[in-house]
Amino acid sequence: MALLQAKVDGGILEGLPAANQMFSVFRGVPFAAPPVGDLRWRDPQPVEPWEGVRPCYKFAPMAMQEPYVSEGGGIVATEFYVGNYQRNEDCLYLNIWTPAKSPDEKLPVAVYIHGGGHQTGYSYLNCYDGEGFCKRGIIMVSIAYRLNVFGYLVHPDLEAEGSSTPGNYGVKDQLAALKWIHKNIAAFGGDPENVTLFGQSGGASSVDNMCALPASRGLIQKAIMQSGGGIRPVYSYWSESLDHAKEAGAAFLKTLGVNSIAEARKCSADEVLDAYSRFQTIKLNDQEKPMWKGGYMRFSPVDDGELFPEPVTDLYRQGKYPELDYMLTSTNGEMTETTYQNLAFAEVNARLGRKPCYLAYFTYVPPGADCAHHSVEHHYVFQTLNRSYRPYTGRDWELSNELADYWANFMKSGDPNDPGKSTWEPYKAGQYNVLEIAGEERRMISLADQAELIEKAKELAAL
Numbered sequence: 167m168a169l170l171q172a173k174v175d176g177g178i179l180e181g182l183p184a185a186n187q188m189f190s191v192f193r194g195v196p197f198a199a200p201p202v203g204d205l206r207w208r209d210p211q212p213v214e215p216w217e218g219v220r221p222c223y224k225f226a227p228m229a230m231q232e233p234y235v236s237e238g239g240g241i242v243a244t245e246f247y248v249g250n251y252q253r254n255e256d257c258l259y260l261n262i263w264t265p266a267k268s269p270d271e272k273l274p275v276a277v278y279i280h281g282g283g284h285q286t287g288y289s290y291l292n293c294y295d296g297e298g299f300c301k302r303g304i305i306m307v308s309i310a311y312r313l314n315v316f317g318y319l320v321h322p323d324l325e326a327e328g329s330s331t332p333g334n335y336g337v338k339d340q341l342a343a344l345k346w347i348h349k350n351i352a353a354f355g356g357d358p359e360n361v362t363l364f365g366q367s368g369g370a371s372s373v374d375n376m377c378a379l380p381a382s383r384g385l386i387q388k389a390i391m392q393s394g395g396g397i398r399p400v401y402s403y404w405s406e407s408l409d410h411a412k413e414a415g416a417a418f419l420k421t422l423g424v425n426s427i428a429e430a431r432k433c434s435a436d437e438v439l440d441a442y443s444r445f446q447t448i449k450l451n452d453q454e455k456p457m458w459k460g461g462y463m464r465f466s467p468v469d470d471g472e473l474f475p476e477p478v479t480d481l482y483r484q485g486k487y488p489e490l491d492y493m494l495t496s497t498n499g500e501m502t503e504t505t506y507q508n509l510a511f512a513e514v515n516a517r518l519g520r521k522p523c524y525l526a527y528f529t530y531v532p533p534g535a536d537c538a539h540h541s542v543e544h545h546y547v548f549q550t551l552n553r554s555y556r557p558y559t560g561r562d563w564e565l566s567n568e569l570a571d572y573w574a575n576f577m578k579s580g581d582p583n584d585p586g587k588s589t590w591e592p593y594k595a596g597q598y599n600v601l602e603i604a605g606e607e608r609r610m611i612s613l614a615d616q617a618e619l620i621e622k623a624k625e626l627a628a629l
């Protein structure tokens with residue numbers, strides 16, 4: 167019988183049977199106090215204990231962000247952001263899918279960080295679900311974190327307030343979630359010493375950040391970065407230094423129409439979000455480069471010199487990161503940066519003599535698409551093809567089973583191959599070898615003939 171109650175720090179939680187009633191799901195589990203009122207733009211705080219049994223039947227509101235469905239369009243809105251869910255600053259919750267029937271099973275744990283470029287996204291996107299991993303004996307957790315100006319604002323007033331560096335609140339939320347999982351996942355049948363952190367796009371860059379973060383040591387044993395990890399520059403000009411970030415923060419308060427952080431905390435969340443939307447369309451200086459929606463990505467993780475003692479790119483280039491099991495993927499229909507950043511990471515990792523990592527390269531074009539687009543793997547890996555409008559065929563379901571097996575095998579052992587098989591070979595220095603995920607075929611190929619790609623990878627890896 168599915169495990170439906172769990173005792174954690176704070177009290178007793180109650181979940182529900184999942185769609186597959188062999189498994190259970192706990193939705194909207196609090197891992198930090200609501201970051202509202204005076205806690206806006208502060209480090210995440212512990213959850214207040216509760217009396218009795220707390221029901222975890224519904225997903226929590228998604229973090230404050232601009233809507234994608236009503237005002238957006240294209241593949242992102244039609245395939246992934248298919249509903250305008252409630253938004254709220256009170257967003258620091260996670261979701262747990264578990265196949266465990268008792269707390270003493272010590273199952274592998276997979277923790278997913280959603281993408282969205284640190285500006286948008288939520289932990290229960292239409293394509294996300296943990297039941298495919300539960301079928302393979304793995305507990306899956308999806309986490310939320312503060313986004314955009316709510317998650318990454320830097321301002322001199324914030325610096326003067328406390329002992330911690332300002333900004334990077336979204337990163338700190340992710341770290342708080344990992345600490346909560348490490349402390350409490352055994353109550354759901356999980357093994358806190360066998361945790362895989364994985365994510366895609368902005369979520370992959372979050373995995374990248376978290377692996378380099380000294381404060382995360384011991385919380386992660388394996389990492390999967392899908393189209394956004396590797397060795398990569400910061401997200402934008404405004405993330406390069408605290409000084410840049412402070413400049414953006416001071417300008418934002420002017421757009422909001424206030425003179426201090428204290429005044430900004432008195433504004434409603436909708437007022438802050440409206441100011442953020444307007445602020446993203448204004449050019450501040452000649453050095454910045456346009457980003458999303460004709461605006462500028464000014465609020466994202468920043469190299470702060472404290473939480474990250476050195477720039478993340480330098481930490482990886484110099485080998486100042488933990489020796490974990492790593493898997494990195496990209497697609498041939500997205501920006502080439504995702505591929506050469508992965509290759510750069512793999513080359514540095516090999517040069518340092520670390521455990522070899524595994525690289526994959528998607529070339530398969532799903533039904534109704536014109537390329538292997540960014541995020542193409544989502545419905546396959548999460549076994550949620552039935553949630554897409556695409557006319558998938560039996561071949562797609564077979565590919566989904568295959569990819570879910572690869573991911574689950576890696577989460578269990580650090581090797582994506584089925585026992586006794588070696589189709590997916592580990593990366594070898596200078597060979598630029600990746601597993602091509604095509605229609606009916608899985609084979610190792612080399613990207614060495616793509617001269618521009620390789621040159622960029624070498625430059626980024628400082629080889």
